[in-house]
Amino acid sequence: MDILDQIENQAVKTPRRICYTHRQELLTFGLLKKCSDALACWLINRFGDDHSPVIVHGHMQPMMLVLFLACAKSGHAYIPADQSIPSERIRMITEGAKTKLIFSAAPKQLPETNATEVIAFGQLDQIIIQNEGVPARSYEVKNEDTFYIIYTSGSTGRPKGVQISRRALTSFTEWMQHDFGLEEGLTFMNQAPYSFDLSVMDLYPSLTTGGTLWAVDKQMIANPKELFTLLAQSEINIWTSTPSFAEMCLMEPSFSRTMLPHVQKFLFCGETLPLSVASRLKQRFPEAEIINTYGPTETTVAVTKVSITQKMINCKSPFPVGRCKPDCRIYILGEDGVPKKDGQKGEIVICGPSVGSGYLNDPEKTRASFDTLNEMLAYHTHDLGIMCEGMLYYFGRIDHQIKLHGFRMELEEIEHALSSCRYVKYAIVTPIKRGDRYDHLAAVVVAGKHPFDSDYAFSAVLRKALSSVLPSYMIPRKFIYRRSLPMTANGKIDRGAPLKEVSR
Known part of the structure; x- marks a missing residue:
């Protein structure tokens, strides 16, 4: 059975089991099925064979899960959009995806548009009642x-809209179930917003194994006292989570086996796992397994895993990111496209069903990064x-793409937005x-004439x-103002010069 079949099976087998909890809000598997079925029926009646993507705009509301499954059951890809995303960015996503419908927990935060219908979460109860069925x-x-x-x-x-197929998601979820030793009925922490693909690492493995998110x-997160009280x-x-979130939690002395006596595994993805974080977790949670993973959004969350041992920690060397999942292959290619030998550095290229x-709607960028290699789908990372x-x-x-606190970003996009400012x-x-990972962003700005009396005000x-x-x-956390940008001998901007300056 694939993911939808497994979730359906859990709902039939254990309809009263809690599948999601957010503060005082609870969602059972039975209610997840009933509500997603009804909303899928409404979507089918409303759109028929039009399978354009649907935006689901919210944060951690249980209705987010219901809508994800309703979209899948009615033939629509869903686009998760967290409430923290600015309305202008949502406008660009809506236009790029040619979306005709947005489900929203906060409609007033959305940009005005005549081409897209908005259904508020408050309207969904009535829609569900009126469209009960399978x-x-x-x-x-x-x-x-x-x-x-x-x-x-x-x-x-x-x-850019990264498209993940049902085939790819099923491949990832099956790997998690089989290779991560996930038993039925476990409780998974869901820390990442749904617009960040790390959330998929707990969402579908939990739902398909009868777990609770x-x-x-x-x-x-903004109120650590409340966070640790609830975690206990x-x-x-x-x-x-990302390593950054775990590092934040480790600042609290009581964050240990005493607070979380049932933790079996720490799963990390999204950024480099620092030695210091793994070392302190081993000390405070000696019986828990620490798993490091790697994979870009384009290859469905993660494609490698490795269990971090005390021996690895004692070596004080950067951790490996693991071995490739069985149904995929990883190649290290040189600039000429020729595979590198063991131990030689090159570009990581991932092949297989996880790709x-x-x-979405961007064939030029797709051709630049996706192709086939040895008759398998391939992504050049x-x-x-x-x-x-x-x-x-x-x-x-x-290139200039980085991961900062688990979030992947193109520095050029930030530069484009900054250069567009008055x-x-x-x-x-x-x-x-x-240390060994990115901490914050700094911007070096060449300004024109402006009315501000200080750099702080600007x-x-x-x-x-x-x-x-x-x-x-x-x-960016820091802004530095200069009359010109440094150049290299061949006429390109010298990015290394500002780095040395702001790192001092």
């Missing part, structure tokens, strides 16, 4: 159809890596490291302008 299976997204679309940063200033919202009541078995279907006896090691980006002539954005205006088009995690 949709025909023939309407479901098929194996090669797109199941979900996650928008990532784009170098032209417009986000325990949601962490932005308010909890959570009975979490599987912890899924997505390209970028632009990541540098080394393969040693089947174990992959990651060495950062080839009074800015040119700008470059530089990631600043703390920076405040730029931050406000950027916040209307970029998520908060893409806004």
Whole structure:
């Protein structure tokens, strides 16, 4: 059985089991099935054979899960959009995806549009009552159809929609079930917003194994006292997060086996796992397994895994990111496209059923990164890596795309937005490291004439302008003002010069 069959089976077998909890809100498997079936029937009646993508706009509401499944059951790919995303970015996503419908928990946050219908979450109860029934299976997204679309940063200033098929999602979920030792009925922590593909690492493995998702919202993260009080009541078995979130939690002395006695595994993805984080987790949770993974959004969350041992920690070397999942292959290619030998650095290319279907409505970018290799779908990651006896090691980006606190972004997109601001002539954005990973962004700006009496006032205006088009995690923390940008001997901007300056 694939993912939809397994979730359906859980609903029939254990309809009263809690599948999702967010604060005081609970959702059972039976209610998940009943409501998603009814909404799927409404979507089928409303759109028929028009399978255009549907945006689901919200945060950690249980209705998000219901709508994801309703879309899949009615043949629509869903696009998760967190409430923290600026309305201008949602407008670009809506236009790029040619979306005709948005389900929203906060309609007032959405951009005005005449081409897209908006259904508020408050309207859904009535729709469910009026459309109770079971949709025909023939309407479901098929194996090669797109199941979900996650928008990532784009170098032209417009986000890219990564299409993940039902086939790819099923491959990922089956791998999680079989190779991560997931038993039935476990409680998974859900820390990542649904617009971030790390959320998929707990969402579908939990639903298909009869588990319970325990949601962490932005308010909890902003209030550590509340977060740790609630975590102590959570009975979490599987912890899924970025290393940055775990590092934040480790600042609390009581964050240990005493607070979370049932934790079996820590699953990390989205950014480099620092030695210090793994070491402290081993000390505080000695019986829990720490699993490091790697994979871009375009290849369905993750394609490698490795269990971090005390021996690895004692070596004090960067951790490997793991061995490839059985149904995929990883090649390390040189600039000439020729495979590198073991131990030689090159571009990481991922092949197999986990590879997505390209970028929505963007054939040019799709051709630039997706092709076939050895008769398998292939994605060229632009990541540098080394393969040693089947174990992959990651060495950062080839281009200007980075991961900061688990969020992937194109520096060029931020530069494009910054250069579009009033009074800015040119700008470059530089990631600043703390230890072995990126800590924050700094912008070097060449300004035109402006009315501000201080750099501080100008920076405040730029931050406000950027916040209307970029998520908060893409806004530089530091702004440096210069009369010109440094150039290399061949006439290109010298990105290394500002990096040395702001790192001092």
